[in-house]
Amino acid sequence: xxxxxxxxxxxxxxxxxxxxxxxxxxxxxxxxxxxxxxxxxxxxxxxxxxxxxxxxxxxxxxxxxxxxxxxxxxxxxxxxxxxxxxxxxxxxxxxxxxxxxxxxxxxxxxxxxxxxxx
Numbered sequence: 307x308x309x310x311x312x313x314x315x316x317x318x319x320x321x322x323x324x325x326x327x328x329x330x331x332x333x334x335x336x337x338x339x340x341x342x343x344x345x346x347x348x349x350x351x352x353x354x355x356x357x358x359x360x361x362x363x364x365x366x367x368x369x370x371x372x373x374x375x376x377x378x379x380x381x382x383x384x385x386x387x388x389x390x391x392x393x394x395x396x397x398x399x400x401x402x403x404x405x406x407x408x409x410x411x412x413x414x415x416x417x418x419x420x421x422x423x424x
Contacts, residue, residue, distance in 0.1 A: 342391055342414055346382040349407040353377055360404035367392045367400050394418045 346364075351357050357375035360382055364373045369390030374383045382401075386392060394411055398420070401408050411418045 342386045344384040344386075344392070344394075344397065344411060344413040346384060346397060346401060346406075346411050347409040348380050348382070348401070349409055351375070351377065351380045351382070351406060356404075356406065357382065360401060360406050363400040363404040364397065367396045391415075 348356075348360075351360065354375075354377075357377065361373045361375060364370055364382065364384055367384075369386050369392040370384055371387045371390075372385045374385070375381075376383070384392065384397060391413075394413065397411055398408060398418075408420045410420065
């Protein structure tokens with residue numbers, strides 16, 4: 307048992323050192339990403355002045371049930387409708403229309419940086 311723990315710990319450390327941290331994160335999404343939710347990380351969302359337009363734009367994306375802002379963490383959690391998975395591209399486009407500066411989008415399918423929209 308101790309051997310498998312050591313092996314897993316070593317594999318995780320190697321992945322981080324080699325720069326595969328995003329892949330590790332994509333394989334083990336944070337709890338808030340359950341049920342297909344996604345988290346959009348921004349640089350400039352400090353209050354309702356920035357979040358309200360973003361919530362309105364993201365809510366227009368097909369398949370989005372609701373959007374929840376966290377001003378302290380500067381994130382928007384995007385909750386999809388049942389059996390719907392909005393595309394990362396449509397989320398990035400909605401954020402751009404709302405004039406948000408996006409850092410990354412974390413989904414259960416992967417982590418997308420602002421410059422690698424898919």
